[in-house]
Amino acid sequence: MSETSERLPAGVERRSIEGRSRLATRGEPVYGEPTADGWRTWDPNRSKLGAMIELGMDHGLVGDETVLYLGAAAGTTVSHVADFAGPTYAVEFAARPARDLLSAAETRDRLIPLLKDARRPETYGHVVEADVDAIIQDVATRGQAAVAVRNARFLAPDGRLLLAVKARSEDVTDAPAAVFERTLDRLRDRYEIRETERLDPYHEDHLGVIATLR
Template sequence: MPELPAGVERRSFDGVERLATRGEPVYGEPTADGWRAWNPDRSKLGAMFELGMDTGLEGGETVLYLGAANGTTVSHVADFAGPTYAVEFSPRPTRDLLEVAERRSRLFPLLKDARKPETYAHIVEEDVDVIVQDVATRGQADVALRNRRFLAEDGRLLLAVKARSEDVTASPDSVFSAVRESLESGYEILESRRLEAHHMDHLGIVARPQK
C-alpha cells in the first residue's frame, strides 16, 4: 500500500485505528492528543487514502481544492498540505468554510464557481502541485480540464466523480466511462477505483497532465 503523506497518520481513537491529521476539530470528529480522525465515509479523498490509491501526495504541496463545501475534507488537506485554495460556489457552506479557515493560516476560501476558473485566476498561483476535485455538477471532466491551467507539469489531479450528479438516468458504469474518455483529452489517467466501500456511485481518479 502506498505511504501516506507526511502529516497523515493512522492513530487510535477509542481503540480503533483510523486516518488522522493534526489540527483543530471541525465537524465533531473524534480527537486524541492533538490528532483528529478523518472519516472516509464523509470524505472522498479520505476514502481514496483508505482504499490504498496512490495519490502521489507527500505533504506540503500547494493545493487547489474544487468543491470545498463546509470544509470537512479541505480542513484535513490544509492540516498537512501547503497553501490550499478552497473554491466553493454556494454562499451558505462558504460561511462555514470561512470559520474553518480562521484557525488554518494555509487555507484560503474562495466564493467562486469551479466551472469558471478565469474568475479566480488572479488569485490562485500557477503551477499548483495538486488539484482535488469534488463537485456535484454535470460536466465534471470539463471542470477538471478547465482548471488544468493551474496544474504543474508533474502535478496530480485527484478527482471524485459523482455519477448521479453527472446523469441520474444513466448507469454509473456508463457515466464513469464517459468521464474518463473526456478527461483523457487533457490528462493521463494513472489509477481509478470505485469508492463504493465508502461512497455509493463514486469513482476516484488519479491523473496527471498530458505532456
Template sequence: MSDLPAGVERRAIDGEDGLATRGEPVYGEPTQDGWRRWDAHRSKLGAMLELGMDTGLVGGETVLYLGAAAGTTVSHVADFAGPTYAVEFAARPIRDLLDAAESRDRLFPLLKDARKPETYAHVVEPVDVIVQDVATRGQADVALANRQFLADDGRLLAAVKARSEDVTADPEDVFDAVVADLESEYEILERERLEPYHADHLGVVARPR
C-alpha cells in the first residue's frame, strides 16, 4: 500500500482494521478515541486508498470535491486536508452535508452543478486536488471543465462510474472512452478497478498536461 496522507491512519475500531480519520461521525460509522472508520465500501476515494493507489495525497491540500452528496467521503477529506470545497447539485443531501460541515471549519458546501464551474468560480481558489465523484453522463467533461481550478502540479482523483455513462456497454469500453477524453488535458498516472469495494467503477489518478 502506498503511503497514507497525514491525518489518515489504519486503526482497529470495533475489532475491525481499516482506514480512519479524526472528526465527528457523519454517517453512523464506528468511532474510537476520536477516530472514525472510513468505510471504503461507501467511499470511492477510500477504496482508492485501500487498494494502494498512489493518490499523491499528503494531508493539508486545498481540495475541490465534485459530487459531495451527503458528505460521507468529503467529511473524511476535510478531516485531513486544508480548505475543502464541496460541490453538490441535489438539494436533498445538502442538509446532511451542511450538518457535516458544522464541526469542520475547513469544509465549504456549495449547492452548485459541477458541470457549470462558472457558477462557483468566484468562490473557489486554486486547488491542489480535484476529487471527482459525480455519477452523471459526461464524467470526463466535468473533469475537463473544472481543470481551470487545478494547480499545474495538482492531481485529479476521479471515480468513473460505468453505469452512469452507459448501462448497456461493457464497463471496460466505457472506462477506455472516458480516459481517452481525459487525456486531452490530463496525463493519466494510474487507473484501477475499484472492486471489491465498488462494482463497475474505475479509479483514476491524473495530473494536468
C-alpha cells in the first residue's frame, strides 16, 4: 500500500517490496534494485536525493518538473527522477558511467543524456531549455558550490536547487562541518539557503541542501 501523508512527487510511492515499505518509482530497473508489479525500489543508500526524501527534507518536487541533473553517473538516481519528472537533462562527463547512463535512457523518453562537464554549462546551454524547475546536483569534485552557481543560469525564478555536498570531495583533511560551511557561504553568492541536513545514516559526510535563487 502507498502512503499519502509524505511529501512525495506524483509518480513516487511507498510500496511493499520484499516485505518492506520502500520508496519506489515505475520503470525498468537500472542497478539490480528489487521490483514488484512494475515498481522499482528507490534505495536511499545509493541515492542522495532518495536519502533527502527519506529524511523528510522539503524537496518541493511534485512530479512532471523539468529537471537539470548534474553528476548523473551511471543513472542510478536520475533514472528514478525521469520515471516521475518531465524532461530530465542528465549531465555526466566520465565515459565509463556514461555508457550505463545511455542504457538507462533507452527505455526513458524523458531522460536526455548529455556527455558534458557540469563545470562548463556553456557547452550544453544550447540544449537545456531555460527556466528548469529543479537543478539536482551530485557532483563528486572540488568546487561543488561553484558548479551550482555556474548552472544557476538555467533555473526558473521559482525553481529549486537540490544539492548533495560531499565533504571528502572538497577536502579530505578538514572537518566535514567546516567544509559544509564554506560551501554554503559560496552558494550564498547566488542562492538563498532554505534547508540543510546531514544525510546520515544513508551517506556519511554528506550534506543535503535545498536552495532557491536570490
